[in-house]
Amino acid sequence: MRQSSETFNRNLHFKAVVVAGVICSMLLLVGTAGFLFYQTRLQQRADEIQTLYKDLLDFRSMLTKLQLAEERPEIFRKVIQNTTPVTLHSLNYPELGEQSRLSEIAHWLQSQHSMLEKMLREIEMQKSGAEGIISRKILQLDEVMLQVSLELHHAHEQTSGTIQFFLFIVLLILLLFSGGATTLIIKNYRQTVIPLNRLAGTLLQFNKDLPESIHDTAEDVKKSCPKDCFSSDINRVTETIVTFCQDLEMKNRKLDELFIKDEKTNLYNYRHFKEHLIGDVARAKRYNDLVSLAMLDIDHFKAYNDANGHIAGDRVLQRIAEIILEECRHTDMPARFGGEEFAILFPRTDAAQARGIVVRLMEVICAEPFERERNQPGGRLTISAGIATFPHDAQGWYSLINNADRALYESKSTGRNKVINYEEIRTEGSLS
Known part of the structure; x- marks a missing residue:
C-alpha cells in the first residue's frame, strides 16, 4: 500500500492538480448557490412566523382594550365603535401551512378573528353580551403566542446555525486547499528546486578541457538525481543531461580519433x-x-x-x-x-x-x-x-x-x- 501511494505521488502532475482544483471550485460554487437558496427559504419562513407572531400581538392588544372595558357596558360599546379591525398580514402567506402546527395556528387565528368581529357586531347591536369571552380568548391567545414564539426562536436558531455550518465548511475547505497547496509546494521544492541546484552544482564543476570529466559529470548527475526520489520532470531533465554528456563524450572520442589518427591509413599520426x-x-x-x-x-x-x-x-x-x-x-x-x-x-x-x-x-x-x-x-x-x-x-x-x-x-x-x-x-x- 505504501509503495502504491508513493508511485501515485510520483506520478501526480501539475495538470491533474489544476483539474482537481477546477472541479473543487465548481463544487464550491454549486454548494454556495444551494446554500443561498436554502438560506433564503429559511429566512422567508422565519419572516412568515414573525408576521404571524405580530398578528397575534396585534390581536391580543385589541382584546386587552376590550377586556378593560368589559365590565362597563356603556363604555364597552363605545370602545367597540372606536376599535379598528385588525389586519391579519399572515393571511398573505399561504406557504405558512407547510408546518402542520403553524398551519393550525394560522387557521385558528383567522377563525378567532372572524368570530370576534361577529361577536362585536352582535354586542354593538345589543343582541348578546361579552360574559367573560374576551378573558378566555386572551388566555387561549397567550398559549398560542408562547408556541409561536418558540417556533420563531427555533427558526432564528436554524437560520444562524445554517450560516455557521456553511462558514465552517468553507473554512475547512480553505484549510484543506491551503494544506494541499503547501504540501504540493514543499514536495515540488524537494523534487524540483533541490535537484536542480544539485545539477547546477555538478555542471559548474564541468571542465570542457578534460574529456574524462564529461563521463564523470554524467555519473555524478545519475548519483545526485536517482529516478525513484524526484519528479518525472526532473527525471527527464536528468536523462537529457546524461544523454547530452554521453553524446558529447562519444563525439569527443571521434574528434580525438580525427585528431590523433592518420586520415589515409587510420593509424596513429x-x-x-x-x-x-x-x-x-x-x-x-x-x-x-x-x-x-x-x-x-x-x-x-x-x-x-x-x-x-x-x-x-x-x-x-x-x-x-x-x-x-x-x-x-x-x-x-x-x-x-x-x-x-x-x-x-x-x-x-x-x-x-x-x-x-x-x-x-x-x-x-x-x-x-x-x-x-x-x-x-x-x-x-x-x-x-x-x-x-x-x-x-x-x-x-x-x-x-x-x-x-x-x-x-x-x-x-x-x-x-x-x-x-x-x-x-x-x-x-x-x-x-
Whole structure:
C-alpha cells in the first residue's frame, strides 16, 4: 500500500492538480448557490412566523382594550365603535401551512378573528353580551403566542446555525486547499528546486578541457538525481543531461580519433605517436623496463606510385596499415611516420620479441596479392625494417628514433625485404 501511494505521488502532475482544483471550485460554487437558496427559504419562513407572531400581538392588544372595558357596558360599546379591525398580514402567506402546527395556528387565528368581529357586531347591536369571552380568548391567545414564539426562536436558531455550518465548511475547505497547496509546494521544492541546484552544482564543476570529466559529470548527475526520489520532470531533465554528456563524450572520442589518427591509413599520426613514445621511454627509465621501436618502409614505393598512380599507391598504404593493425598486439602502438614509412612502438618488449612480430608482419605483407605488384623489383611488394631497443640501443626517445631509422637505412641499403636490429650495426662497428 505504501509503495502504491508513493508511485501515485510520483506520478501526480501539475495538470491533474489544476483539474482537481477546477472541479473543487465548481463544487464550491454549486454548494454556495444551494446554500443561498436554502438560506433564503429559511429566512422567508422565519419572516412568515414573525408576521404571524405580530398578528397575534396585534390581536391580543385589541382584546386587552376590550377586556378593560368589559365590565362597563356603556363604555364597552363605545370602545367597540372606536376599535379598528385588525389586519391579519399572515393571511398573505399561504406557504405558512407547510408546518402542520403553524398551519393550525394560522387557521385558528383567522377563525378567532372572524368570530370576534361577529361577536362585536352582535354586542354593538345589543343582541348578546361579552360574559367573560374576551378573558378566555386572551388566555387561549397567550398559549398560542408562547408556541409561536418558540417556533420563531427555533427558526432564528436554524437560520444562524445554517450560516455557521456553511462558514465552517468553507473554512475547512480553505484549510484543506491551503494544506494541499503547501504540501504540493514543499514536495515540488524537494523534487524540483533541490535537484536542480544539485545539477547546477555538478555542471559548474564541468571542465570542457578534460574529456574524462564529461563521463564523470554524467555519473555524478545519475548519483545526485536517482529516478525513484524526484519528479518525472526532473527525471527527464536528468536523462537529457546524461544523454547530452554521453553524446558529447562519444563525439569527443571521434574528434580525438580525427585528431590523433592518420586520415589515409587510420593509424596513429606522428604527433600522437611521439607523445606516447616520450611517455613510454620515461616510464621505462623509472621502472627499469624495456621499450622497442620498429621503423618500416615500403620498398620501391616511389616506383610503384609512378607506374600505377597515387590512388593505387594509397590503396597499398591502406592495406599495409590494415595488416599492421591485424598483426600487432593490443598493447603495441602502430603509426604512420610519414610518406610510405611506418613506426611500431612495443612497450615492455625486448629486441627479440619485437623482431619476431616484425618478421611475421613482413611475411604476411610479402604473401599479400597487391594490385600490379609484378612490375616491382622481384615481382612483389615488400617492406624493410629496422629495430632499436631502449635502454640498450638508446639513451632517450630521440636517439631511439634515430637508431631505429639507422637500422632501417641499413636494411634498405643491404638488399631490402629484411629486418635489422640496431645492435647488429653497433656490433659490426665495434668489430671493425
